Amino acid sequence: AATITVPMLAEAKREGRKLAMLTAYDAGFARVFDANGVDLILIGDSLGMVVQGHDSTLPVRVDDIIYHTAAVARGAKRALKIADFPFGSDATPEQAHAAAVRFVQAGAGMVKLEGAGFKLDVIRFLVEREIPVCAHLGLTPQSVNRFGGFKVQGRDEAAAKQLRADARAVQEAGASLLVLECVPSALAAAISADLAIPTIGIGAGPGCDGQVLVLHDFLGLDSGHRRPKFVKDFLAEGGSVAGAVQAYVAAVRDGSFPDEAHSYA
Numbered sequence: 456a457a458t459i460t461v462p463m464l465a466e467a468k469r470e471g472r473k474l475a476m477l478t479a480y481d482a483g484f485a486r487v488f489d490a491n492g493v494d495l496i497l498i499g500d501s502l503g504m505v506v507q508g509h510d511s512t513l514p515v516r517v518d519d520i521i522y523h524t525a526a527v528a529r530g531a532k533r534a535l536k537i538a539d540f541p542f543g544s545d546a547t548p549e550q551a552h553a554a555a556v557r558f559v560q561a562g563a564g565m566v567k568l569e570g571a572g573f574k575l576d577v578i579r580f581l582v583e584r585e586i587p588v589c590a591h592l593g594l595t596p597q598s599v600n601r602f603g604g605f606k607v608q609g610r611d612e613a614a615a616k617q618l619r620a621d622a623r624a625v626q627e628a629g630a631s632l633l634v635l636e637c638v639p640s641a642l643a644a645a646i647s648a649d650l651a652i653p654t655i656g657i658g659a660g661p662g663c664d665g666q667v668l669v670l671h672d673f674l675g676l677d678s679g680h681r682r683p684k685f686v687k688d689f690l691a692e693g694g695s696v697a698g699a700v701q702a703y704v705a706a707v708r709d710g711s712f713p714d715e716a717h718s719y720a
């Protein structure tokens with residue numbers, strides 16, 4: 456199968472093909488994902504929790520993301536690699552650009568940042584400088600101290616309206632992709648219908664244009680934290696890591712994952 460490129464993402468949406476994304480942090484898993492049809496590999500700052508053992512993503516550093524991006528890039532050639540800005544590293548356009556150049560040089564084809572607001576300037580600054588951007592709205596884990604925990608977002612009318620406006624704004628600023636995390640299914644579906652860029656859901660229902668899960672959740676590992684509703688153990692279903700990846704990719708593509716049991720009404 457062909458290497459996944461940025462222009463292929465909007466094309467996939469136009470043609471109604473769903474995108475399968477997983478997080479990876481090393482070459483070994485990246486290789487198995489690549490060989491079994493995963494389109495997008497996120498080197499997420501979730502590594503602060505699932506790899507480093509912190510209680511939030513806030514302690515992750517730019518150097519950590521670079522180390523893991525380089526490892527993933529050695530393992531995966533076909534999938535598009537997306538490096539996640541850790542907390543504080545995207546606070547100004549210039550600072551974000553300096554980090555993003557290092558992510559790209561480590562093998563990322565795209566970078567991901569949380570939020571809209573002042574981040575819209577960051578998105579524009581990076582896109583103008585030839586660095587494709589994935590936005591991330593809804594439950595943005597770097598906002599944990601303001602949110603007071605990891606909670607479903609966009610539940611009331613005002614919050615839903617803001618989320619719809621933010622989604623349009625990140626597309627307008629030049630983002631190529633949008634992760635929607637822990638958003639009611641109907642709202643995520645409405646946002647997906649609104650936008651030309653693909654949405655990638657995690658706890659955002661079946662109406663998104665693709666799905667993402669964190670590696671450890673997807674393998675059914677006990678994180679030591681409460682398991683969110685949207686998590687499904689694909690290793691139990693697939694019987695091996697390669698089988699789990701195949702089962703996940705097939706379920707995302709045919710729309711059978713997530714179902715209602717793995718979504719928020």
Ligand code: KIV
Pocket residue numbers: 478497498499500501502539591634636657667668669
């Ligand atoms: O860091 C991460 O793994 C993420 C996904 C949950 C979208 O941001």
Ligand code: NA
Pocket residue numbers: 499500501512539596
């Ligand atoms: Na993240």
